[in-house]
Amino acid sequence: MRVITTSTVPAYAARRRRKCRPAADARGRRDPDHGRRQKEATVTLPVETTALTKRYGEIAAVEDLNLSVPAGEVYGFLGPNGAGKTTTLRMLLGLIRPTAGRVRLLGAEPGPASLARVGALIEGPAFYPYLSGRANLRVLADHAGVRRTRVDAVLDVVSLTDRAKDRYATYSLGMKQRLGLAAALLKDPELVVLDEPTNGLDPAGMADMRVTLRKLAASGCTVLLSSHLLAEVEQICDRVGVLDHGRLVTETTVEDLRAGGALRVVADPLPNAREHLGRLFGPSRIRLDGTALELDVNPEQAGRVNAELVGAGFVVTELRWHEPDLEQTFFALTGGNPGAA
Incomplete structure (x- = not known):
């Protein structure tokens, strides 16, 4: 499991509320330019790529990809197996180096500063099977320098509080996926990147994950997920980018993609x-x-x-x-x- 931890959703929502208050100087006078500057600040895309390309010899896994993920949405990166989805996510997170092109996360090049604001779960989650869900998260929190109070907060976000004391080995596949998501939320991310989060889940597990991801988006967090499950993308996502043979075929809202009746x-x-x-x-x-x-x-x-x-x-x-x-x-x-x- 590759997890880039970030912090809890309630704290992020609080930051958004503070930013919405009218700005004032030391005498309490309102700044007339605050609204303009605030609007300019909000146009930064959480994820943006320009001509992003990854080649392995003569094989182009990703070719000339221009991706734009708006803030506060659930964005579905849709494509068949082998289309280049996971390769793209790895480039976004700095896990592999692009052959060409540019990546920007939260308005900056991928690096310690921007990645500290990103939570990610790439590949299936892996934890200590003999530890409880809570204990596993505490290990990760200690390693990341996060207060242990965050652990219970993210367990609540993914609806695992009732099973937090149970050993990881007793968890269902859906619960393991949700615990992996909880680990990615430890530092309250502004952006969450998930690779096939519903893969292998039964209908109940898919429904739980769907509710959790919509809850994150409602709190102001941006979610980028890859999937080859069309029905799930249709139910979860606000916007989709369709990838085929490493190329972006279209990028639009789910509603517009279904239009044309x-x-x-x-x-x-x-x-x-x-x-x-x-x-x-x-x-x-x-x-x-x-x-x-x-x-x-x-x-x-x-x-x-x-x-x-x-x-x-x-x-x-x-x-x-x-x-x-x-x-x-x-x-x-x-x-x-x-x-x-």
Whole structure:
């Protein structure tokens, strides 16, 4: 386990509250430029890469990667196994050196100062099996120079307080993952980087991790996680970057990635219905999808489509708005198929 420890979420939230107070001088007069300076300070991206590249001989693991992770969001780094996700995270954390390009964490080059504000869990967590969860965290806290009072705080964040006295060897896989996350939170990070945090978890473990990560984001912490599990990214993340063969295919919000729905129509006879709707809306806005038509129109036009078809004598058996899910969009972007994932 590679853990870069940082500190507890409540303390970070307190710092944010202090920064939101109106600035004043020694006489209590408000600084008129404080709001402008505060706004300028908040535009720094927690993670930013420029033309980041990593090559192993002739093989490009990551190629010309330009990544931008906004503050206070859960960002999903999505891609199939071998796409270059873990390699990218290792470069962000200074664990491997890029072949070319630049990395900035919290507005600075990766180094002791910036990494002290980052918590990370790369690869599976590994602790002393004969020690309790609390004792394991105390060992890490002592090594990192963190007060032991932080241990109970992070155990509460990951909902392990009730099992803190139990030996690590008795923990389920999901509990082990959450303890690894707790270790990464010891120094109250502003940014948390996680490599496949839900990998291997059962549905209950995934749900627990999802709640914990959303709790972190709500407190003001930025979370960057890699995953090949499309459904989990769709439920956890605010924004995604899709990586394929070391290249960033797209970077957008989950909502925008799912956008582009269509009105699905099944009518008899279908070829004639397609021709009829083509005259109304234009042939380029109608696609044949198996035994149905997909119309590139607004959902509000469903009533008009139905009326036009029924009025022309067609039998309409299905008329509904179809919104593609993240999985469909992912395979369209990467040129893959569900069986290859």
